[in-house]
Amino acid sequence: MxxxxxxxxxxxxxxxxxxxxxxRAIDDGLDYLQQARQRxxxxxxxxxxxxxxxxxxxxxxxxxxxxxxxFREQVMPWQMGNTHPRFWGWFMGNGTAFGAVxxxxxxxxxxxxxxxxxxxxxxxxxxxxxCKQIVGLPRDSxxxxxxxxxxxxxxxxxxxxxxxxxxxxxxxxxxxxxRPLVFYASTEVHSCMxxxxxxxxxxxxxxxxxxxxxxYRFDLAALARAVGADRAAGRQPCAVIGSAGTINTGSxxxxxxxxxxxxxxxxxxxxxxxxxxxxxxxxxxxxxVRGMERADSVAxxxxxxxxxxxxxxxxxxxxxxxxxxxFSLTPExxxxxxxxxxxxxxxFSDYGLQLSRGFxxxxxxxxxxxxxxxxxxxxxxxxxxxAQRLGELVxxxxxxELMAPVGLNIACFxxxxxxxxxxxxxxxxxxxxxxxxxxxxxxxxxxxxDGSYCLRAAIVNHRTRSADLELFVEQVLKxxxxxxxxxxx
Amino acid sequence: MxxxxxxxxxxxxxxxxxxxxxxRAIDDGLDYLQQARQRxxxxxxxxxxxxxxxxxxxxxxxxxxxxxxxFREQVMPWQMGNTHPRFWGWFMGNGTAFGAVxxxxxxxxxxxxxxxxxxxxxxxxxxxxxCKQIVGLPRDSxxxxxxxxxxxxxxxxxxxxxxxxxxxxxxxxxxxxxRPLVFYASTEVHSCMxxxxxxxxxxxxxxxxxxxxxxYRFDLAALARAVGADRAAGRQPCAVIGSAGTINTGSxxxxxxxxxxxxxxxxxxxxxxxxxxxxxxxxxxxxxVRGMERADSVAxxxxxxxxxxxxxxxxxxxxxxxxxxxFSLTPExxxxxxxxxxxxxxxFSDYGLQLSRGFxxxxxxxxxxxxxxxxxxxxxxxxxxxAQRLGELVxxxxxxELMAPVGLNIACFxxxxxxxxxxxxxxxxxxxxxxxxxxxxxxxxxxxxDGSYCLRAAIVNHRTRSADLELFVEQVLKxxxxxxxxxxx
Numbered sequence: 021m022x023x024x025x026x027x028x029x030x031x032x033x034x035x036x037x038x039x040x041x042x043x044r045a046i047d048d049g050l051d052y053l054q055q056a057r058q059r060x061x062x063x064x065x066x067x068x069x070x071x072x073x074x075x076x077x078x079x080x081x082x083x084x085x086x087x088x089x090x091f092r093e094q095v096m097p098w099q100m101g102n103t104h105p106r107f108w109g110w111f112m113g114n115g116t117a118f119g120a121v122x123x124x125x126x127x128x129x130x131x132x133x134x135x136x137x138x139x140x141x142x143x144x145x146x147x148x149x150x151c152k153q154i155v156g157l158p159r160d161s162x163x164x165x166x167x168x169x170x171x172x173x174x175x176x177x178x179x180x181x182x183x184x185x186x187x188x189x190x191x192x193x194x195x196x197x198x199r200p201l202v203f204y205a206s207t208e209v210h211s212c213m214x215x216x217x218x219x220x221x222x223x224x225x226x227x228x229x230x231x232x233x234x235x236y237r238f239d240l241a242a243l244a245r246a247v248g249a250d251r252a253a254g255r256q257p258c259a260v261i262g263s264a265g266t267i268n269t270g271s272x273x274x275x276x277x278x279x280x281x282x283x284x285x286x287x288x289x290x291x292x293x294x295x296x297x298x299x300x301x302x303x304x305x306x307x308x309v310r311g312m313e314r315a316d317s318v319a320x321x322x323x324x325x326x327x328x329x330x331x332x333x334x335x336x337x338x339x340x341x342x343x344x345x346x347f348s349l350t351p352e353x354x355x356x357x358x359x360x361x362x363x364x365x366x367x368f369s370d371y372g373l374q375l376s377r378g379f380x381x382x383x384x385x386x387x388x389x390x391x392x393x394x395x396x397x398x399x400x401x402x403x404x405x406x407a408q409r410l411g412e413l414v415x416x417x418x419x420x421e422l423m424a425p426v427g428l429n430i431a432c433f434x435x436x437x438x439x440x441x442x443x444x445x446x447x448x449x450x451x452x453x454x455x456x457x458x459x460x461x462x463x464x465x466x467x468x469x470d471g472s473y474c475l476r477a478a479i480v481n482h483r484t485r486s487a488d489l490e491l492f493v494e495q496v497l498k499x500x501x502x503x504x505x506x507x508x509x
Numbered sequence: 510m511x512x513x514x515x516x517x518x519x520x521x522x523x524x525x526x527x528x529x530x531x532x533r534a535i536d537d538g539l540d541y542l543q544q545a546r547q548r549x550x551x552x553x554x555x556x557x558x559x560x561x562x563x564x565x566x567x568x569x570x571x572x573x574x575x576x577x578x579x580f581r582e583q584v585m586p587w588q589m590g591n592t593h594p595r596f597w598g599w600f601m602g603n604g605t606a607f608g609a610v611x612x613x614x615x616x617x618x619x620x621x622x623x624x625x626x627x628x629x630x631x632x633x634x635x636x637x638x639x640c641k642q643i644v645g646l647p648r649d650s651x652x653x654x655x656x657x658x659x660x661x662x663x664x665x666x667x668x669x670x671x672x673x674x675x676x677x678x679x680x681x682x683x684x685x686x687x688r689p690l691v692f693y694a695s696t697e698v699h700s701c702m703x704x705x706x707x708x709x710x711x712x713x714x715x716x717x718x719x720x721x722x723x724x725y726r727f728d729l730a731a732l733a734r735a736v737g738a739d740r741a742a743g744r745q746p747c748a749v750i751g752s753a754g755t756i757n758t759g760s761x762x763x764x765x766x767x768x769x770x771x772x773x774x775x776x777x778x779x780x781x782x783x784x785x786x787x788x789x790x791x792x793x794x795x796x797x798v799r800g801m802e803r804a805d806s807v808a809x810x811x812x813x814x815x816x817x818x819x820x821x822x823x824x825x826x827x828x829x830x831x832x833x834x835x836f837s838l839t840p841e842x843x844x845x846x847x848x849x850x851x852x853x854x855x856x857f858s859d860y861g862l863q864l865s866r867g868f869x870x871x872x873x874x875x876x877x878x879x880x881x882x883x884x885x886x887x888x889x890x891x892x893x894x895x896a897q898r899l900g901e902l903v904x905x906x907x908x909x910e911l912m913a914p915v916g917l918n919i920a921c922f923x924x925x926x927x928x929x930x931x932x933x934x935x936x937x938x939x940x941x942x943x944x945x946x947x948x949x950x951x952x953x954x955x956x957x958x959d960g961s962y963c964l965r966a967a968i969v970n971h972r973t974r975s976a977d978l979e980l981f982v983e984q985v986l987k988x989x990x991x992x993x994x995x996x997x998x
Contacts, residue, residue: 025894028887030605030816030880030971035543038606042535045610049617050528053520062850065628073631077639081881084607091614091875098628100620101850109850110842112621112865116519117527118573120616121534125580127609127818127872128538131589132601139554139587142562150566167656168865178708193712194683211840212864219667219862221710223682267842323865327519329616330867351700352957353599353756353965357939360946361551361590361598362954373708375701376601376657376812378819383616386580391519392570398517405514450846457849465851467842476842482519 032084041084052096053117056103056483060460065098101463105483106492109465111267111295111430113327114482118390120329122383133377135354135367144368144381150388151334155297155320156313162343163336164371165380169294170212172319172335173261175347175372177203177216179317180259180288183342190346194221202250204228205261206238208268210292213261235425236271238262240281247285259288259316264309265296268467270407270427270478272296275311283314291315294333296428298325302397305404308428322384325403325429325480326396332380335372347371403429403479409486410477413493419500420493423474432467432474435500446473448503455499462492521573530573541585542592542606545972549949551590558583590952594972595981598954600756600784600919602816603971607879609818611872622866624843624856633857633870639877640823644786644809645802651832652825653860654869658783659701661808661824664836664861666692666705668806669748669777672831679835683710691739693717694750695727697757699781702750724914725760727751729770736774748777748805753798754785757956759896759916759967761785764800772803780804783822785917787814791886794893797917811873814892814918814969815885821869824861836860892918892968898975899966902982908989909982912963921956921963924989935962937992944988951981 032038072094082090102112131140148163166172180203182189187196194201203217207229217227228250230242247257260282262273275291282289291297291312297320300306300313312318316339322332337343348370350356357363369375411426414433423432434449450473453466464477475496521527561583591601620629637652651668655661669692671678676685683690692706696718706716717739719731736746749771751762764780771778780786780801786809789795789802801807805828811821826832837859839845846852858864900915903922912921923938939962942955953966964985 025898025975026887026891027974028884028891028971030603030884030888031542032606035539039535039539042539042606042610043532045614046531046535047528049614050524050531052617054524062627064626065631069628070631073635075635077642078878078881079883081884082878084875084879087607087875087878088610090878091871095628095632095871096614096618099618100625100627100629102621103617103619109625110621113619114519115616115619117521117531117617118576120613120619121531121577123616124609124613125534125538125585127604127612128541128592128606129585129588130592130602130604130609130818132591132599132819136589136598137553138551138589139558139584140589142554142559143584146562146564149563153566167863167867170862170864174862189710189712190707191713193689193707193715194710195686195689196712197684200682200684211838211843212862215836215838215862218679218682219709221678221683223678223685224680226682321865329619330621330865331863333865347704349700349704353954354700355955355957357943357955359553360943361952362942362946373659373663373704374656374820375659376810376819376822378656382580382584386573386576388567389571389576389579390573392567394568395517395519395570398515399519402515402517409514453851454846454849457851463850465842466844466846468844482517485516486514 038084041088045088048092049120050117053103057105059104061104061106061463062101062457063460069094069098105481105485106462106488107481108477108479109463111324111478111480113324113480115329116327116387119383119387122386123329126379126382129379131379133379134369134375135364136361137364140379140381141364143385147381147384148334151320152336154300155293155318155336156300157318157336157338160340161336161338162340162371163334164368166333166335166372167331168323168333169292169319169321172333173212173292174216175335176290176317176319176337177259178220179337179343179346180290181220182346183339184258184288199254199256200226201258202226202228202255203259203261204230204243204246206230206232206273208232208236208266208271209261209263210267210294236266236269238273238278240277243281257285257287259290261290261292264291264293264312265428267295268469269424269432270295270430272308272427275309279311279314288316289314291318293318293320295324299400299428301393302400304401325400327482328384328387332384343371399482403481406479406484406486406489407431410489413489417493417497419497423469423472429479430476432469432476434472434474435496437500437504442471449473449475452499452503456495459495462495527573530577534577537581538609539606545592546594548593550593550595550952551946552949554587558587594970594974595951595977596970597966597968598952600813600967600969602813602969604818605816605876608872608876611875612818615868615871618868620868622868623858623864624853625850626853629868629870630853632874636870636873637823640809641825643789644782644807644825645789646807646825646827649829650825650827651829651860652823653857655822655824655861656820657812657822658781658808658810661822662701662781663705664824665779665806665808665826666748667709668826668832668835669779670709671835672828673747673777688743688745689715690747691715691717691744692748692750693719693732693735695719695721695752695762697721697725697755697760698750698752699756699783725755725758727762727767729766732770746774746776748779750779750781753780753782753801754917756784757958758913758921759784759919761797761916764798768800768803777805778803780807782807782809784813788889788917790882791889793890814889816971817873817876821873833859888971892970895968895973895975895978896920899978902978906982906986908986912958912961918968919965921958921965923961923963924985926989926993931960938962938964941988941992945984948984951984
């Protein structure tokens with residue numbers, strides 16, 4: 021019936037040519053990582069390069085070869101810099117070469133990890149089981165790989181509200197709650213928690229932020245008072261969010277004490293372990309996150325301190341049924357068959373927001389096997405020791421001021437020089453940071469602590485050597501002195 | 510000060526060895542795609558392979574070489590099959606070889622696309638601008654690459670409720686709404702919309718599902734009645750969701766008429782274009798989605814009909830300020846600097862849930878340049894013609910029954926054979942589908958239409974040739990006849 025229909029394909033006309041291009045990409049990519057130390061950490065994208073990115077939708081083909089050349093010339097050189105040994109901004113991993121190969125292979129086999137019966141499920145289930153082992157939650161917990169901790173925290177809080185609402189909140193909505201739910205965290209909690217609570221429809225006000233002590237840790241007495249006051253006022257305390265590593269200073273809440281409190285008060289205990297959950301793999305430092313294993317849910321990131329390429333986060337929920345009940349939805353076109361491709365008891369799409377899901381599990385699976393967790397643990401210890409060393413180097417310089425205790429792998433400090441008002445010091449350190457970035461030698465980031473602008477170095481870096489920290493301090497002193505001289509000139 | 514600290518790294522001790530392994534991965538990966546047609550579409554993972562995935566967290570390293578061997582032996586052969594020319598299940602793309610190279614390169618440079626000043630922003634902004642051109646929304650719209658349409662729809666509905674709530678719903682929450690919001694869609698709307706509305710805290714009930722006509726399109730008279738009734742009952746109509754391609758049958762709502770209605774009623778008009786938004790690039794078929802360009806927001810998927818490897822979805826929101834106002838949150842550690850790495854006016858993290866974001870833009874940017882959109886348009890036309898051909902082949906066989914008009918590239922039919930009760934036919938076709946999967950020659954999926962179980966083929970495949978469709982029909986007839994013979998034996 022009918023004639024032949026047109027038969028074009030996106031496969032290359034000439035596989036040999038594309039193969040040779042792909043091999044070049046491998047060599048260029050590995051060169052890029054091998055030579056990381058030889059490049060500036062960061063440099064601005066030149067205006068003439070930036071101008072290239074305004075061309076309209078390409079209707080005509082330019083071919084893989086020319087597209088790749090555009091990448092080499094316009095994209096590869098002007099990167100963020102977090103592959104570099106002296107990048108310490110925000111809290112990002114470096115990635116690894118074999119991790120990148122993992123992403124290539126995942127895109128080649130290209131399964132949809134939302135559902136169906138295929139081996140990807142076994143890979144992801146194994147990786148999620150490994151994450152349960154890392155955080156110390158039982159094997160029969162629910163779990164899911166997600167884009168990162170923002171989503172992991174969102175999923176956990178969605179489960180918490182569903183499990184503790186006392187009504188069918190999926191069906192009836194937040195407005196049907198007899199009493200408004202309250203979520204508790206310290207002022208140091210990550211902003212993604214506020215975003216999650218707002219998106220879930222509870223309003224910013226539903227996140228009760230409580231003070232911290234001098235170590236930037238959750239004040240438990242304040243928590244007890246707040247929960248009591250909310251109950252008295254007719255609100256319904258729902259969950260307490262502890263931080264295993266805060267974003268500003270790397271402080272870790274007393275998770276054991278929070279777990280005790282939650283058990284006593286029958287509250288959901290969630291741990292945001294985006295930064296520090298993986299510290300649990302280190303025999304030397306795991307005591308810092310003790311109590312995490314008692315949580316009802318834990319969010320963790322694998323693209324941070326374990327250096328899996330972006331994106332790789334994970335959420336673990338102790339009550340697997342509650343996890344499933346929050347997200348499961350099986351219309352007819354997704355019904356599970358008893359055998360064949362559409363079989364499988366548990367589909368990952370029933371545990372999160374995404375239906376189509378990429379094979380992010382593969383790079384984790386390959387990387388964990390490649391290095392083994394003992395090595396990751398030593399690298400965590402190494403970064404913690406480096407942050408302590410940086411703290412010592414700062415304390416040894418009278419022109420510098422350590423602004424908070426060094427928590428985990430994060431040091432916050434500023435250039436004081438010959439001193440000045442708070443406003444002067446803030447302005448000077450803001451400009452100092454920009455000059456450091458523009459100098460291309462070191463790339464810390466920044467925060468404000470009690471109104472003081474600080475340089476902030478999060479040493480999440482498997483390429484940093486201790487000599488890099490000495491160079492960092494030198495650069496800060498040199499740049500700070502020059503700024504001060506300018507100001508007084 | 511102090512001695513040398515330990516200095517391990519995740520970089521390979523021997524770059525040459527890893528390089529050679531990566532080159533092997535390239536060859537194996539490209540072979541895998543080049544030989545797609547020679548493999549079974551799907552086969553179950555053997556029990557002895559599945560048993561390998563229960564080993565505990567690897568503490569010791571096994572090295573990249575052995576990890577890769579595990580992938581080759583345990584993972585690569587037992588895939589979902591959506592790279593195969595005869596995979597037509599659900600609605601998934603195949604991916605491409607160069608797209609996979611794009612994911613490798615993205616993981617090598619490994620930027621965090623949440624924020625900061627680096628070239629990745631220019632790449633993503635260009636890709637998002639291209640998506641605006643595809644769907645016909647203005648250049649100054651807001652937009653974001655996301656994991657897929659589930660997230661794109663979630664983002665769009667979150668903006669819609671914020672923009673139309675009449676109160677500051679972020680701050681005050683859903684419970685503070687003076688009147689409950691209502692979202693309208695047809696019964697054919699994708700399940701992710703219900704999930705989004707539930708997660709946003711409005712309750713399942715806030716999604717009003719209205720009947721469809723014989724072409725499975727939104728019944729506009731029913732919509733008008735429902736909006737009127739809700740207003741009269743003190744509820745607040747918020748948004749209407751049109752489908753540019755429904756998941757069951759590929760029907761497209763009358764988007765122009767929906768746009769008229771929304772303009773008249775001052776409702777937010779959202780288009781779920783996960784399946785069909787990209788039809789707008791085809792001069793031959795773009796009339797089908799006319800009216801989409803009048804939407805307030807559009808969700809589309811690039812990992813479906815444009816064959817970008819998972820994950821790549823996109824949301825476009827006409828009112829950029831409303832988009833920003835829904836998600837923007839800038840704590841001190843994310844403050845934007847005037848110059849340097851931390852500069853940049855617009856950070857993508859202010860337009861969605863994620864803070865850490867991978868460089869998914871790169872594979873899209875490379876692929877669009879490689880092929881040009883005219884070629885993607887021809888491939889869309891080709892798949893639509895193939896679906897029509899499949900419909901003709903089905904109609905030509907008295908033993909087969911076409912169960913719905915062929916919408917876009919989706920055909921739903923069943924094996925009737927010598928007939929039977931609805932229950933018998935359902936059971937027979939369910940078993941038939943499983944046998945097709947187990948046979949490994951073709952992989953459609955399934956749905957139920959008005960209680961009838963159907964085989965469902967979504968031809969989203971740049972490798973399908975028209976002869977594959979003839980083979981499909983042959984396989985269905987052969988398998989159906991065998992089942993019928995068994996039943997009567």
